[in-house]
Amino acid sequence: xxxxxxxxxxxxxxxxxxxxxxxxxxxxxxxxxxxxxxxxxxxxxxxxxxxxxxxxxxxxxxxxxxxxxxxxxxxxxxxxxxxxxxxxxxxxxxxxxxxxxxxxxxxxxxxxxxxxxxxxxxxxxxxxxxxxxxxxxxxxxxxxxxxxxxxxxxxxxxxxxxxxxxxxxxxxxxxxxxxxxxxxxxxxxxxxxxxxxxxxxxxxxxxxxxxxxx
Ligand SMILES: [Mg+2]
Numbered sequence: 001x002x003x004x005x006x007x008x009x010x011x012x013x014x015x016x017x018x019x020x021x022x023x024x025x026x027x028x029x030x031x032x033x034x035x036x037x038x039x040x041x042x043x044x045x046x047x048x049x050x051x052x053x054x055x056x057x058x059x060x061x062x063x064x065x066x067x068x069x070x071x072x073x074x075x076x077x078x079x080x081x082x083x084x085x086x087x088x089x090x091x092x093x094x095x096x097x098x099x100x101x102x103x104x105x106x107x108x109x110x111x112x113x114x115x116x117x118x119x120x121x122x123x124x125x126x127x128x129x130x131x132x133x134x135x136x137x138x139x140x141x142x143x144x145x146x147x148x149x150x151x152x153x154x155x156x157x158x159x160x161x162x163x164x165x166x167x168x169x170x171x172x173x174x175x176x177x178x179x180x181x182x183x184x185x186x187x188x189x190x191x192x193x194x195x196x197x198x199x200x201x202x203x204x205x206x207x208x209x210x211x212x213x214x
Contacts (some may be wrong), residue, residue, distance in 0.1 A: 068124045073131065076190050082105075124151075184199055188205055
């Protein structure tokens with residue numbers, strides 16, 4: 001290489017486009033797989049769940065008349081990681097419902113233990129999901145098969161709710177629970193949209209690097 005050519009090569013090697021600031025999709029998928037398969041994900045969930053448990057324990061000691069905790073379902077109670085991995089992080093309604101019918105969404109173990117502990121302490125548990133109302137029977141079946149205790153109520157998003165975000169539906173549902181006299185001590189979910197909109201004393205956000213729901 002001549003001197004001129006090597007100077008040109010050095011200059012060319014610094015050519016840079018802003019698009020290269022965007023994380024590389026394949027690299028991100030590898031990082032996500034490592035996060036789940038290394039046990040790091042489950043440790044993070046366990047840590048958030050432990051904070052919820054300590055908070056509820058402290059509130060129960062002070063005396064609460066009708067204590068309640070609200071759980072989201074997907075990637076809070078049931079893991080969709082194996083599904084996402086099997087389909088290379090490309091959700092479709094068809095593959096999702098096949099996976100569902102085959103009972104292939106396993107419980108997220110720390111959250112399963114948490115739900116069992118809370119019901120043992122006579123805390124009312126409510127399951128509030130963005131899954132649509134026609135999916136009630138299969139959802140109830142999956143939760144029971146995973147070993148979750150029966151909730152006071154299972155809420156699914158009405159098929160007629162076409163809002164861009166789940167926040168209005170989920171917060172309306174928590175408001176309705178509190179109108180029944182329950183005090184929602186904690187709300188736990190993997191999406192910020194599970195938690196925003198009020199009607200819970202403490203919010204517990206679980207990790208989910210796989211998808212975003214408004
Ligand atoms: Mg979820």
